[in-house]
Amino acid sequence: MDAQSIKVACSSCNLRELCLPMGLNPDEMDKLDNVISARRRIKRGSALFNTGDRFTSLYAVRSGFFKTCVTTADGRDQVTGFQMTGEIIGLDGIVSDRHSCDAIALEDAEVCVMPFDQVEELSREFTTLQHHVHKIMSREIVRDHSVMLLLGSMRAEERLAAFLLNLVQRLHARGFSQSELILRMTREEIGSYLGMKLETVSRTFSKFVEEGIIEVKQRYVHIKNTEGLRLIVNPPTCP
Template identity: 80%
Template sequence: MDLHRIKVACSSCNLRELCIPMGLAPEELEQLDNLIATRRRVRRGGTLFSAGDPFTALYAVRSGFFKTSVTTADGRDQVTGFQMAGEILGLDGIVQDKHACSAIALEDAEVCVLPFDKLEQLSRAFSTLQHHVHRIMSREIVRDQGVMLLLGSMRAEERLAAFLLNLVQRLHARGFSKSEMVLRMTREEIGSYLGMKLETVSRTFSRFQDEGIIEVKQRYVRILDPAALEAIVNHNPAHDD
């Protein structure tokens, strides 16, 4: 893992609307530019931080893709999330001053390092930044609740349909296609995240392809019928008998 101490200009970053600096005034952006003096590169398969590491910073993903995971009591790795450019890693460490999960790069990636003590100081000075940090935390809570809903009340096809729609929508917000994507995670990692066995994930992908909803070529996925995916997600289990 390479550590580069170079100036990162938030004010000119093409991810600024998805990241911390949203809505900041020019003078506030300048101070944030001074705060974020480090980028860190993480090679594919490398670890940004591990569960139990001291919490010192938040990390804004500048490029690449990450997964977060925890180790269960029986020694299995449980995937808890996937993060892409413009999203924040490390919020799990705030409560106990140490990270509760590990963050692993699924492809070569780069993050901007935001020292948390300095970020807190700046947030107290600029209410806009403080409000945005709170919004980021709230977004993570909502996302966690969404995952709990996936795992608690949805059937396998509903879980995978919701996952694909969420992923392509997040990618589209970053300027990518609204119908095509390359999955950076394996089928096994998708299954771990969605609480599905590998065979179930593969079988559900095949079913969606057979029904003409998606086209799949290894990790390439093209959504042919987004309305059909939406219909699967919004399916009412009460009519399932």
């Protein structure tokens, strides 16, 4: 695995408000610094972990972008999620002590290593951390439910509009633009995640461009009409 370990302190990280609980006192933060003591660099296209690997740690994305995917019975890769700066990867391994998906870097990335047994031990010591770990798990469950809704009941236009709105909302929470983004994933990967064929993804992007909702230049997307995207996902109901 292409990775390099580096020393890091959570207390001095400008992302701590995204991936760590608020309200830790200095003593608790020192203890957390001792647990989350290393970073790893992952090259674009390399795996942070693979299906079947032994689960030892959670990973906080410090920089870069990841996709998680599973291999279907007929050998196809099915994308199950995209993870960005400030988000946690590796929760899939808790249930059986083995990872149940691959986590692949979509660009050069860096993660903070959070050894799970030590995080678990520490979370029993102070409830703020325990509550935060539960919150992260709950967020993953809610996200899974949202994807099921997306795949089960939405048309192609609704799926892509919801995907773009979710992506730009998450990026905005990290200080990026509310209307501009660079897609780190390919259209094929978007299609795999949304249950759409590549041709359908491309056709739907083109439709949004023609309607003046977005502007697209290769992987750059400018959302010109956010309300237009919202109306596609939640059309007004007739009185």
